[in-house]
Amino acid sequence: MSTSLNVEDQHRLVEAILRIDAMSVRRERAVHLAALERDLGHRLHYAQHNREMLDVWALVDALLNYPGAAQALVRILQTFYPNSLSVRALDELVSELLPEPWLDQADRRELHELITWLERVDPGLTHLGRFPMLYRRAVGPAWPALDREIRSMHDVVALLEEMPAGPEGTPPLLVFVSDLAEEAGHPTAPALRDWVRRQAETQGLDRALFERRFAPIEARREPEPSENYLIIECAPDALEEDRYLVTAWLQVGREPGSTLQCGDEALPLSRIPELLEWLLTSDSSVVGRRNPDLTIEFILPRPLLDHPFEQEMVSIAGVEYRIGIRYPVVVRSLDRMRLAAVHPDWRHKWEWLSGHSVDAPVCLVTRRGEYGKEELLSHLSESSKAVLALAFPPWGGANDETDEHWVGLVAGIPVVAWCRDGRDPAQFAREVKGLLSDDLMDLPRRALELRRQALKGEGAGAGHLGLHLTLLFDDADRIPEPYVRLRPPA
The missing domain is CATH 3.30.420 (Nucleotidyltransferase; domain 5)
Known part of the structure; x- marks a missing residue:
């Protein structure tokens, strides 16, 4: 990427710019930078300094963060000063140090103008709030998290343009913009889709793939919003x-x-x-x-x-x-997420439960010490055991103290429900039977209804199970990235 220039090469760019008379003074430099921003289709953000050397160094930093920006500046200076030897020297240095970006000038400006349009019709910048998810979808799990300050969607587009194509030969930028079109809706979506379609044709990508992806809105069933x-x-x-x-x-x-x-x-x-x-x-x-x-x-x-x-x-x-x-x-278990050795059992039991959530058996333990720890582990290790109900809370002691709750987590049990204040065994068995009936994938919402019942209607009050229920519902398919082993790029 262009941002990988070493200090010596960046200093060469700074010196070359300062040798151009019209770029050595801030007032004149501002005129050319305004022209550059119009050419790019977006603002060029950088921290300005009183000292010329530091100010131009910050400018070069900004140029390196936007593919094509340095080349665009050279074109503008060549327009103003066609016979300048110092401008010619800058052109040669930029050609030496920076690769030509894969987007041409007009396509890049069009995209940035569409992004500006999107930001105008979305003054709350809700799409900027969703860009990390779209970015991760575009680049895949093998790329690191963003380490660059993101002020706008223009910054995201510039970053993605520098990234190489993925396993199907599709540049991450096209994936990002196409997904952004799906998020944006009318009136920006059609223009964004058309831009991606034209880029796919220019890059020689699988046309059928993109035609399926960008089928007309009226021909597609609108997908239900995700949870x-x-x-x-x-x-x-x-x-x-x-x-x-x-x-x-x-x-x-x-x-x-x-x-x-x-x-x-x-x-x-x-x-x-x-x-x-x-x-x-x-x-x-x-x-x-x-x-x-x-x-x-x-x-x-x-x-x-x-x-x-x-x-x-x-x-x-x-x-x-x-x-x-x-x-x-x-709730979910941080300790289990950090303990990779138990993840295979956890994933296996979650997969089993996902396919048998209507008729899954429940292991009910109503008294502390009802099972020995090894006996309970053996019982819970059976493939069909994925749900544990306990009439009592965990021990309140040190992290390494073994109790029934921790045995369940080590065994890979993804769903554990318990009463925090302790419960009469027979009463808890009656209450939890209703809670754990039907489809267990709906259990979080049934727990929500139980908590609401505790505050209204018959049986409401301080003793209601809804005020004392903890539900551990640990989806093994949705582990935050810090606890997932990253795959190498394809």
Whole structure:
């Protein structure tokens, strides 16, 4: 990529630009940069400095981040100063150091003008909030996460243009723009689709593939919006045991999650509802989701698995409520995600449960110590055992203390339900039987209904199971990327 220039070569570019009289003074330089921005079809952001050398160095940094920008600047200077030897020297240096981009000038400007149009019809920048998911879909899991500051979709397009074609020979930029067209809708979608179709033809890509992908809207059935998952991980801080490093992702369907929050500051548990409230009300990708349905998942270390997160209060537009009566709330095991040795059993049991979710047997344990640990592990290791119900909470002790809950996780059980305050065995057996009947893939929503029942109607009150139920619903097909082994590029 062009951004891989070493310091010496970048300094050569800076010196070559400063040798051009019209580029050595900021006031005159601004005239040519304004012309460059019109040629590119977007703003060229960079931090300006009072010293000419530093200012031009920052300008070169910006030029290197946008494919074709340096070549466009040379063309503009050649128009203004056709006989300048210093401009000719810059042209030769740019040709030596920077490869010609695969998009030509007119196609690139057209794309950036379409992106500008999209941003104008979407003043809330909801599409900018969704770009990490579209970016990851375009580049695949083998590419690293974004390490460049992203101010607009123009930055994303510039970054993707530098990336080589994928296994099918399709440039990631075309995949990104075609998916963006699907997200954008009318009136920008047809123009974006037409741009991709023309680029596919120019690049000699499989026309049939793109014709299927861009069939007319009226000929295609509009797909149902995918389920949304707001995933919040609380990782123990190494220095303060009562504080946690919190990471939040939004995942749409089975797509890779896009990171919403990755704080370096360790937070106490009391601050997590505040963060959750901010995500639900202010994060553009959460607020702008196409499907209103949202499941909230907490990825927790063992000492926090019993914390009543679904009972945490948030305030939206002045209305305060428990998140567990508005959204399905489940927990997931951080320790199991970090323990690769148990992942094969976990994946196998989740796959089995996905195909037998209506008639899956439930292992019910009503008393602590009812099974020996090895006996319980042996029982849960049977292929058909994928659901565990416990009438009692986990031990509140150290991470390495073995209890029935941890045995279930080690055995790969993906669904575990328990009562946090302990329960009369017979009463819990009756209550959980109704909860775990029917299709277990709908269990998070049935738990939502149970929590709502605890606050209304007959039987509501402090003793209702809905106020004391923890549901671990651990989808082995949706593991956040930090815990997935990356595959090499194809």
